[in-house]
């Protein structure tokens with residue numbers, strides 16, 4: 001299964017160079033530092049279209065910008081705005097573009113200096129753009145392989161920082177998995193414990209309990225991971241054990257599922273040509289998926305603080 005391509009249109013509004021401009025008007029020099037050396041950090045945020053309310057429900061907006069700020073700090077990228085201002089800018093872009101469909105928001109802060117010196121000095125730039133995005137992967141059952149590419153270690157290229165350069169590691173693993181006929185790759189750490197999938201965190205159900213690798217397993221500390229742990233504890237009475245996970249625990253698990261803004265909650269039904277559980281989506285993943293989508297689309301008042309609503313009237317479109 002190949003992933004769908006989601007492309008931004010030149011006609012859409014974005015934030016670049018300190019103002020709102022059309023995507024098609026943005027020009028970057030090939031000498032841009034981040035383009036040459038991967039010295040940028042980014043976020044991926046989803047806004048879910050709620051046709052009943054006529055709103056886009058922006059999921060975990062503040063949490064994403066809080067993580068963005070921390071990523072910037074790690075890479076010495078100076079942000080020209082506070083978290084509150086970044087949230088406001090994002091809502092303004094959505095109001096202008098007024099998409100009446102599920103949408104992905106991509107904030108990107110990067111070293112913009114046009115110099116060939118490799119360091120973390122020099123000016124930074126901030127861009128925020130949006131693209132329409134439905135399901136990034138199938139949500140009924142993925143076939144995964146454990147990658148021969150290891151996850152970059154925290155003291156090599158930190159996954160925690162969500163920096164553009166570290167996604168070369170991701171691309172190598174995904175490419176190898178796809179060429180071998182799998183949907184996605186699962187990374188091990190340098191010491192051989194399970195880390196995460198290509199762009200998603202991983203959960204296992206074993207002996208009736210949920211397990212996920214800890215923050216020290218070279219993972220991106222996922223916002224969906226936190227959301228799923230909250231749902232599992234509050235709604236299913238299942239606290240998650242954050243502990244090291246061995247490779248063959250994946251084969252022995254009753255359920256495995258991936259979580260992420262893009263992946264949402266995606267069950268894994270086969271790993272390294274071995275069925276996970278019964279080889280189909282398990283009841284825990286199914287229930288969590290249902291609860292997650294309800295909360296993400298702003299349909300569960302108990303989780304009203306997960307989303308910010310943006311009203312998108314038909315007439316608001318260009």
Ligand SMILES: Cc1ncc(COP(=O)(O)O)c(C=O)c1O
Pocket residue numbers: 044159196197198199200201219220221222223224225259260261262
């Ligand atoms: C490497 C990686 N791990 C995990 C995740 C999941 O993080 P989140 O739930 O915050 O989207 C992502 C991205 O979305 C990712 O790129």
